[in-house]
Amino acid sequence: MLKRSAWIGGAVTLLIALIVIAPAALIPMLLSSPHVRLEHAQGTVWRGDAETFINNQHIGELSWEVKPLELIEGRLTVDLTLERDGVSIAGVSTSNADGHEISLSGVIGSRLVNVFTLAYDIRMSGELTINDVKLRVDDQKKVESAEGTVSWDGGPVRFKLANVVHEVTLDPVLGTLSQGSSFVELTVQRLRAQKPVLAFRIDPETGWVHLRAFPAFLEFANVPPNYLMQDSDFIFEVSQKLF
Numbered sequence: 724m725l726k727r728s729a730w731i732g733g734a735v736t737l738l739i740a741l742i743v744i745a746p747a748a749l750i751p752m753l754l755s756s757p758h759v760r761l762e763h764a765q766g767t768v769w770r771g772d773a774e775t776f777i778n779n780q781h782i783g784e785l786s787w788e789v790k791p792l793e794l795i796e797g798r799l800t801v802d803l804t805l806e807r808d809g810v811s812i813a814g815v816s817t818s819n820a821d822g823h824e825i826s827l828s829g830v831i832g833s834r835l836v837n838v839f840t841l842a843y844d845i846r847m848s849g850e851l852t853i854n855d856v857k858l859r860v861d862d863q864k865k866v867e868s869a870e871g872t873v874s875w876d877g878g879p880v881r882f883k884l885a886n887v888v889h890e891v892t893l894d895p896v897l898g899t900l901s902q903g904s905s906f907v908e909l910t911v912q913r914l915r916a917q918k919p920v921l922a923f924r925i926d927p928e929t930g931w932v933h934l935r936a937f938p939a940f941l942e943f944a945n946v947p948p949n950y951l952m953q954d955s956d957f958i959f960e961v962s963q964k965l966f
Contacts, residue, residue: 758965761785775805778965780838783807793817809834812853822861827871829853843961844883849876856900858907866927869902873909884946884959891945896920913943920944925965935960 764773772786786804793800798819805812809832816825833847840847856871877895881888898911898921905928911921918939925932936958941947 781807782835783810805829807835808832809850820862822859822867824857824859826855826857827853828855843963844881844888846881847875848878848880851875858900860927864927866902866905866907869900869907871900873898873900880944882944884944889944889946893944898923913939916943930965931962932965933960933962 758778760776760779761773762776765771768789769791770788772784775782775785783805784807786806788802790800790802798817800818801816803812803814803816805814810830812827812829812831814825814827814829817823829852831851831853833849833851836847836851837845852874854872854874856873858869859867861867874897875895877893879890879892881890883889895914896911897914898909901908901910903924905926907925907927909923909925910919911923912919916939919937920940920943921937922935923932924935937956938958940958
C-alpha cells in the first residue's frame, strides 16, 4: 500500500511539473481559429508570448500571464498585452462557468487601422485610444454587456464618397460602446456636438460589421449636402464580414 501511495504521489508530482513547464507552443493549438493565428510562441502556457495574426494580418506580439491563485476560486484569469509599432494594448481575460469577460485599454496607431480601412478607400492619421472597454459573454456565447469608449484626437483623413476623393481634417470624436438585442454597437459623435456621425454595428454570432453614416457626417467631414437623399435617416451603409 505504501509503495502504491508513493507511486501515485510521484505521478501527481510529475503531472503538476509537466503542467507548470508546459511549453507555450501548446497555446496556438488551444487557440486555433480560422481567423486568429499565433506563431513563434515562447515561454510556457502560464507565461509567454507569440506573434499574432488576424485574417493573415500581423497585429503585434501578444504576451500572457496566468494568475494561478484565481484557479482556486474557479476562475481562469489571464493578463494580456499586445505590442507593436504604434500599438500598445493591455487587458485582462476572465473565464468561469458562467461565461467570459475581457477588458482592454490602450492605443492603436493609424498604421494598423489603415491595413483594414484601405480596402474602403479610407486612410486615417493619428491613433485610436481604447478607454476601459469591457465585453462579457455568457456560457452560450451570447453578449451580456458591452461598455467603454474609443476616442480619436482628429487630424487629416482621406476617403471616397460617391466616387469622389475627399481629403479633410476632422475634429476629435468619441465612440461609445453599447449592447443591443443581438449586436454590439459603437456610436461615434463629435466631442462638441450631440448628434452621431457614424455607427458601427457588430454581430458577434455571424461576424458581420455594418457601418452607417448619418446626415451629421456631411458637416463633420465638410462635404456637400447633396449626398443626402430627401427624408433619409442615413447617407450610406457598408458591411464587412470579419470572421
